[in-house]
Amino acid sequence: MSLTDDAARAALRARQGAGARYDAPSAPAADLLLARRGTAYFARKLGELPDTALSEPSLRVARSRAEVIAEVGYHARALAVLVAGVRVGAEPNPVPSDEARLAEIALGATLPARALRSLVHHAAIHLDVEWRDLGEAHWDISVHLVNGAMTPIRATPRLRARLVWQAALDLGNGGRIVDVPMELQEGTKTRA
Numbered sequence: 001m002s003l004t005d006d007a008a009r010a011a012l013r014a015r016q017g018a019g020a021r022y023d024a025p026s027a028p029a030a031d032l033l034l035a036r037r038g039t040a041y042f043a044r045k046l047g048e049l050p051d052t053a054l055s056e057p058s059l060r061v062a063r064s065r066a067e068v069i070a071e072v073g074y075h076a077r078a079l080a081v082l083v084a085g086v087r088v089g090a091e092p093n094p095v096p097s098d099e100a101r102l103a104e105i106a107l108g109a110t111l112p113a114r115a116l117r118s119l120v121h122h123a124a125i126h127l128d129v130e131w132r133d134l135g136e137a138h139w140d141i142s143v144h145l146v147n148g149a150m151t152p153i154r155a156t157p158r159l160r161a162r163l164v165w166q167a168a169l170d171l172g173n174g175g176r177i178v179d180v181p182m183e184l185q186e187g188t189k190t191r192a
Contacts, residue, residue: 021132026139028154032131034161034181039124042072042168045175046120051113059172069116070108072167074101076123078146079156083130086141086153095144131157162187 013020023032046069058065078096085092096104108119139154151159165184169175180188 021129023132024134024136024139026136027131027134028139028157031154031157031161034184035157035164036128037181038161038164038168038184039128041175041179042164042171043121043124045168045171045173046117049171049173053173054113054116057172059170063170064109065171066109066111066116067105068167068170069120070105070111072164073116073119073123074104074108075160075163076120076127079160080123080127080130082143083127083134083153083156086138086143087130087134092143095146095148098146101146127160 013022023029049065054064054066054069056065057063058068060068081093084090108116111119134153140152142150142152145151145159161181162184165180166188169177169180169188169190177185177188177190
């Protein structure tokens with residue numbers, strides 16, 4: 001970053017005021033960008049679908065588009081709760097079983113289209129706010145994920161990025177593997 005970039009960033013922050021939120025300097029900026037761009041791409045693909053198309057099959061075997069959408073929303077919600085717990089130093093909630101997670105997704109898929117879209121939108125905003133409110137030291141705290149593995153909070157943006165980019169393709173309404181950032185393409189499945 002050049003001095004010009006530093007000066008421009010300082011001027012922008014001064015204009016935005018004290019209430020503006022920024023990622024901590026130690027935050028995984030590249031992974032956060034992947035997650036945020038993936039969320040925007042997913043939102044665009046979701047926005048292109050009429051409400052009546054949400055109950056149609058996705059490109060995932062035996063999964064409707066509504067189930068894919070619910071998974072994206074509940075994933076953001078679960079990560080936001082996890083990140084918030086780290087931020088405030090709370091004891092983590094027990095990680096739900098795979099069965100409980102799948103039941104939540106199945107129930108979420110029955111929501112009216114407007115509610116399903118709102119779930120995704122609001123959960124993504126909540127997660128982004130929690131990431132932005134994390135302090136320097138929080139990014140290296142490890143937590144348990146659904147599979148029971150311990151991982152540092154700094155890995156959550158990459159996990160989120162993989163999920164939302166894959167889900168955007170799985171909606172089956174024109175998402176293309178070439179739209180997925182190169183660093184994520186290797187683990188992304190094409191289901192055509």
